[in-house]
Amino acid sequence: MRGKYLKVCLVFAVGLMFAGEAVEPAYAQVAKGPSGLPLPRFVSLKSKRVNLRIGPGTDYAASWMYLKAGLPVEIIQEYDNWRRIRDADGTEGWVNQSLLSGQRAAIAAPWMKGKGKFVYVNMRREPQSSATVVAKLEPGVMIHIAECNGDWCHAEADSAEGWVAQSEIWGAYPGEAFK
CATH class of the missing domain: 2.30.30.40 (SH3 Domains)
Known part of the structure; x- marks a missing residue:
């Protein structure tokens, strides 16, 4: 299966190069x-x-x-x-x-759950790392996702609403964007 996947990706990338489009390292679905x-x-x-x-x-x-x-x-x-x-x-x-x-739903950093130290996923007012933190989510907390832009997801957890870094959740692929 791995060989078939690599072949499909290579054909996809070559097709995009010939079409004159840039190949981005963003999330791309290959199989249907x-x-x-x-x-x-x-x-x-x-x-x-x-x-x-x-x-x-x-x-x-x-x-x-x-x-x-x-x-x-x-x-x-x-x-x-x-x-x-x-x-x-x-x-x-x-x-x-x-x-x-x-x-769509996600789980805040489940890979950090039970690591013995306090690690939180910051939920921010705007989709940028310098924005105000509106909530600190413990690893394993479930959130509802309204949309993702490839880097940030607009989410809701309990009574908090804001943006979480897409790299800090399980429930959206890296680079995946949707509304």
Whole structure:
């Protein structure tokens, strides 16, 4: 699979060079799933009780149950109406598409959770590192994302609203922009 991915990226980059456009190191979706949507992509859990199965169907055993609606997950594969997902901890399994939502969410720096020191993700008034800090988010805090510009995401956590650096969350790819 790695060879195919590299070939697709090389063809994509060469095509852009011949088209006279600059190749940017920003986020680019390469693969499309059977649904026609890009793979991988971030979504969130629609229901507050979601079984994670070891295969794509109800005949497969549930290996885990999520108990929080709105949790961000990454779709990495599609099969019929089943989606293979990965969570912020790296756990993978299959979920029926009806239990997923296109609403975007993220988790503040989950890789820093439990590191033994106080590390916070700063939520700022404007999308710039010099802007006023409106909230300090602990690693692992879930946030709702309204939009991302490739460097910053406009987000909401509890009663706080502002901008967080895209590099400090799990739920949006580096360089990904959307509204």
